[in-house]
Structure formats: structure tokens, C-alpha cells
Amino acid sequence: MVTLAPVQQNLDHAQETSIQERINRSTDELLASFPNPDELSAAQRRGIIARYTAVLEGNFIYWMTATYLSIASEEARAKIQENLYEEVHDCHPGMMRRFALAAHAAPTDSDFAAVYQDLMNVRLFLGRLSGVPNVLTMAFFEGWIQRFMSYLADLARLQGSQEFEYTDVHGVCDITHTAELYHALAAEMALNPVGAETNLFEGVDLLITLLRTVVNQASN
Ligand SMILES: [Fe+2]
Numbered sequence: 001m002v003t004l005a006p007v008q009q010n011l012d013h014a015q016e017t018s019i020q021e022r023i024n025r026s027t028d029e030l031l032a033s034f035p036n037p038d039e040l041s042a043a044q045r046r047g048i049i050a051r052y053t054a055v056l057e058g059n060f061i062y063w064m065t066a067t068y069l070s071i072a073s074e075e076a077r078a079k080i081q082e083n084l085y086e087e088v089h090d091c092h093p094g095m096m097r098r099f100a101l102a103a104h105a106a107p108t109d110s111d112f113a114a115v116y117q118d119l120m121n122v123r124l125f126l127g128r129l130s131g132v133p134n135v136l137t138m139a140f141f142e143g144w145i146q147r148f149m150s151y152l153a154d155l156a157r158l159q160g161s162q163e164f165e166y167t168d169v170h171g172v173c174d175i176t177h178t179a180e181l182y183h184a185l186a187a188e189m190a191l192n193p194v195g196a197e198t199n200l201f202e203g204v205d206l207l208i209t210l211l212r213t214v215v216n217q218a219s220n
Helices: 013-032 042-070 074-089 092-102 109-126 131-158 165-170 175-191 202-216
Strands: none
Touching: 013 131, 013 175, 013 202, 042 074, 042 092, 042 109, 042 131, 042 202, 074 092, 074 131, 074 175, 092 165, 109 131, 109 202, 131 165, 131 175, 131 202
16 A cells, blocks of 8 residues: 655545636636627738637647656546547547638748747746646646637637638537546546645646737737
């Protein structure tokens, strides 16, 4: 039997609820801060789609792979593997590219430059390969993306696009999927606990900074 040191963090039900509440609150605040698509210029709408694509197309599988490499529990591994399988098998980067092209918003050099530093910060954070913070960061992202899809679809529609496979596939509010991710987080915390001094939300905060850059640098 393995006895965990008292300074290490396990996830009881109350902690799981408080983590979910903190993540839901962050998601609500982030979405509420975004400008109304109707009030943006065409160039601003294009910029948001382009920067989002610059981040997601080439990095989501990288982020998930980093998370997969960092986890120790079988339960978390199975969950992340399922996600990676779907990303590769259904070619989600291709779906993302088609979405951007149809909205005439394929990312340019300046779109990549705008997100470069904040994106690097997220890559380097996930590259520490620390299981619990990585699973928690991706759990936040999975929940956030579902909520963001109607906003992204609105931007594309206003740009004259009729290509919504990407936003349809990712916008499904999958309660079971979210619950499984938090279950995986609990399993990882039990098997591979982090020290009490670890800021569990560091990755979430870095992602929020990146997503604010994607949406609020809307001037080009
Ligand atoms: Fe995806």
C-alpha cells in the first residue's frame, strides 16, 4: 500500500467541485469580456478567426500529446488517448483549416506573430509534463471550446461562410465527456499528486491570456 505524504494534494469531492466552479467562473468571465460579433468590422472578425486558427490548427494535438506523456493513471491515459484518436482519425486540423478558408481568414504571418509569445508560454508550460496541471488545463480548454463555438460560428457566418463542420463538431455540449475528464483528473491526483505549493491554475491562466490575445487584438 502506498501512503501519500500529507503535503500532497488528493482530490476529494469538495475539491473537485471547487476546481470545476473556478474553471466555470473563468470561462464565464472570459466569454463575457469578448466583443459582440455584430459590432466588429469585417477585418476584426477575420483577425479573430485567423488568430484562433493559428493557435489551434497546429497546436491542439501537441497540447494533448504533452498531456498524454505527462500522466500516470490508466484512467486519465484512456481518456486522453480517446481524444487524441478522434483528433487524428477525423483530422480536426483539416477541419479547422477548411473553416478558416471558407471564412477567408487563413492566418497570415502577422496573425502568427500576434499569438507567438502567449502560445509559447502555453507550450512551455505543458512541456513540463506535469500530469495533474496538464489534465486540469486541458479540462478547462475542453469546456471552454464548447462554449466558444457559437461565437466562432457567428463570426464566420458574418464573413459569409457556410462551412460549420468545425464549430458543429466541437460545440456539442457533452456533459458525459466533461464529467469523464474531471474523473480522470481525480484519478491522476490520487496516483500522481502534486505538491501543496503547486498553482493548479497556472496553465488555465496562461491559456486565458492566449485566448484574450486571440480575441481582443481585433484591430488588424
Ligand atoms: Fe478537435
